[in-house]
Amino acid sequence: MASVVEYKGPREGYRCGYCDAPEGKVSSGMWAHSMTVQDYQDLIDRGWRRSGKYVYKPVMNQTCCPQYTIRCRPLHFQPSKSHKKVLKKMFKYLSKGEFSKGNNEEEPMDSQMDDAGMHDFALKSKLDIKSDQRPLSEDCHEIKESKVKEKEDLEPKETKMLNKSHAKQEKLGSGEPSGSVKVVPSTPKPGKGADLSKPPCRKAKDIRKERKRQKLILKSQTDQVQHEEKPKLNQPKSIEDFIFDTLPDKSAHQLEVRLVPVSFEDPEFKSSFRQSLSLYAKYQMAIHKDTAAECGEAEFTRFLCSSPLEAENPPNGPDCGYGSFHQQYWLDGKIIAVGVIDVLPYCVSSVYLYYDPDYAFLSLGVYSALREIAFTRELHEKTSQLSYYYMGFYIHSCPKMRYKGQYRPSDLLCPETYVWVPIEQCLPALENSKYCRFNQDTKAVDEERIKELDRLRVLYKRTIMPYNIYKKRQKGPSDEAIVQQYADLVGQTCSERMLLFRS
Incomplete structure (x- = not known):
């Protein structure tokens, strides 16, 4: 199986959707009759991107708004404060049916879920401490009793005999004061000496010291175990902790995310096609102000249902296989959003997202991106080389398109040498010039x-x-x-x- 492409050459002088320049956009393109996932992976690593079966590459040093390929590194991704806010908002809506009105970006962090988690942890800690203290008190009681017994056992026999003699003389005395009774101590009979078959006698003081030392050793070991476990408890919550947090039994809503292959031969894709098309039209007309004719069935199919990628299912690949998919978000039995993605040998590539504008309060653009990052991490567990999330193009010259840079850590593709450079190193240069070569090695070439x-x-x-x-x-x-x-x-x-x- 080989990719078949028809090169169309450069195209220039048409309107830019980012800065509205009437003739500012310049790109090269080709029509892909068919394409392997490996070829497309290599092409996007050279700045290409597909729209349906049309694959294009901006002419970076000529176009009005240079579009830099951006990829996120999900294995090291930690959700930001704003990302956590979106995830908590979704959880709150699903569990209680509540949502905040007004500007969602300005609403405060919802700490209710965190507080509940801390309460559970505090309660668990108290119970653990209580259960630990009970056997400890029993041990102390046993130690106290043993000390008394040891003291009695270790008392010299002569002293015991003398005390008994005193008691006997006082009890049987002839009327004289007990203090004046004369007692003639009997000479102890010669013994046979120490029994070498038994351990030597130990002083009570030495035994107390030894027991104290053992307790300190035990306490030290317990503290070490608690110290090793503590960082795990205090680690920041992962993206999966937020997304897959257990909903209450009687939650207000149910959200299901289904991965459906883009193929009219797939029964699930075919059965949901009409609902998906209706959602696309609603989104395009409300968000992008398209006319009904501009977002009809033919346009929808060409743009988001036709893919040049040939599906592959190698034994060492992900369970879903490679190819193009619709990730459908079903809320209470209806589709409210669809993320169009490509699963490639080294990455999940985001193609497009459309959603129901009635649910814009859930920040579905951010939420779906976080779900796709989590999905990439899931695929990586089975297929180790699949470890990146491609977010399309980063356009620094268009402020509305800079949001992709908030998913850290991320890299931008150098438009001349096609090496990946951390976005932090690229931003200072982009502040001074729309077009930049990110590779600092002046001798480096493609x-x-x-x-x-x-x-x-x-x-x-x-x-x-x-x-x-x-x-x-x-x-x-x-x-x-x-x-x-x-x-x-x-x-x-x-x-x-x-x-x-x-x-």
């Missing part, structure tokens, strides 16, 4: 630049051939300039794998 154009593969008259053979069979004027342009944009590896259709 490692995938074309070295041998003759190895490029061509599909000509239903026959696959290298470009040097095609040139000999070609009739009419040479098309080497346009083929060279295509090869420079897709890189050496893709040019040797993909088939460039020539008529």
Whole structure:
């Protein structure tokens, strides 16, 4: 299976949807009749992006609003304060049916769920301490009794005998004061000496010291265990902790997220198509002010239901396989949002999101992005190389499009050398210039630049051939300039794998 593409060349002089410049947008494009997931992965790592089956790449140093490919690193992602606010808002709505009116971005953090969690932890701690103290008090009581017993056992026999003699003389005395009774101590009989078969006698003081030392050792070990467990309890909550927090038994709403392959042969996709189309039209007319004709069935199918990606299900791949999907958000039995995504060898790539404007108070754009980050982390557990979340283009020159930079850590793609650079290093340069080369190594070049154009593969008259053979069979004027342009944009590896259709 090979990708088949038809290069359309550069397109310029059309309206920009970001700055509204009437003729400011410039890009190169190609029509993908079919495409493998690996080829598309390599293309987006060179700044390409698809819209339906049309794959395009902005001409970065010419277009009015340079569009930099951005990717998030989900394995190290920690939700920000605003992200947590959105997740808590969704939980509150699902569990209680409550939502805040007004400007959602300005509402305070909802600490109710955190307080409840802290209360549960405090209660658990008190119960644990209480249960731990009971055996400890019993031990102390036993120690106290044993000390008394030891004191009695260790008392010298001579003293005991003397005391008994005193008591006897006082009890049987002849009327004289007990203090004047003369007692003639009997000489102890010679013994056989210490019994070497028994352990030597220990003083009560030494035994107390030993017991105290054992208690200190035990306390030290207990403190160490608690110290090791404490950081785990105090770790910041992960994105999964918020998303998959258990709802109460009688929650107000039920949310289900379904991953559906983009294929009319799939029964679930086919059965939900009409509802999904209706939602798309409602979204486009309310948010983007499209007319009904501009968001009809044909446009919807071309834009979001037609994909050039060939589905693949390799044994070492994710359970869902690779390809294009609709991630549907079902609330109480109806679709309220759809995230269009591509699952590729190294990433989940976000294509588009449309949602019901009636539920805008739930910040579904942010919520779906966080769900897709969590989904990427889930896929990574099965397929280790799949570890990035591509958010499309970052457009610094358009303030409304800077929100993607809030999902940290993230990287931007250098438009000249195609290496990834942390966004923190890129922002200072973007403040000074719309177009920037992010790679600070001035000697670095595009490692995938074309070295041998003759190895490029061509599909000509239903026959696959290298470009040097095609040139000999070609009739009419040479098309080497346009083929060279295509090869420079897709890189050496893709040019040797993909088939460039020539008529």
